[in-house]
Amino acid sequence: MKVAIIMGSASDADKMEACIHILKDFGAEVTVRALSAHRAHKALEECVNECNENGTDVIITAAGMAAALPGVVASMTVLPVIGVPLKAVAFDGLDALMSIVQMPSGVPVATVAINGGKNAAYLALQIMGIKYPKLSEKLKAFRKEQEDACLKTDQDIRERY
Template structure:
């Protein structure tokens, strides 16, 4: 079970910490890189080629502003690519979101919410759950715990009012 997480810049690391932690908590081997599609395209291509050949199951990409990284990575692989649009100063991440979701036909990038690193991890786990049933079982248990927490909160609110 292997996921690659590629950020466009080292400054994106704090926004992707939760994603990486969730994956590791589920026992996934996580390879993390900070490789800009614009500034380090040869190194990015080499890393994606490595992912294509080393058993990587899913690639998660995180980028802000023009957010070319997810699309560039998707153009170099048929592995599932998940894009995480990151909030930048000028447009609150809408530029990155639109850049990632507007991929040309045949080169899709699954996209989560702006700064949605956690959901990128959960989506990757769901994808890998097809191949690794133990991940599906862990996710089902997690969803059950979410339901129980929600119902407990509901009872507390109901009793309070």
């Protein structure tokens, strides 16, 4: 189980920490890179080519502002690409969100919420769960833990009021 995370810059790392930890906690091998689609396009192409050749299952991309990175990566691979729009100073991340979701037909990028690195990790795990049944079972157990926690909270609230 291999996931590549490509961020537009090193300043995006703090927003992707939880994503990285979730993937590793579920046993995924994670490669993390910081490559701009605008400033390092040749290195980005080499990185995506490596993903195409080395058994990477899913690529998660994270970018803010113009957020061309997810679309550029998707144009170089048929691997599933998940885009995480990041909140920058202007437009509260809506610019990145619109850039990522408005891909042309035939070059899709799955998109999660602004700063939605956690859901990018869970979506990548679900995608890989199709190929790796044990991972799917771990995800089901995780969902059951979430349900149990929610029901406990509900019980606590009902008892309090």
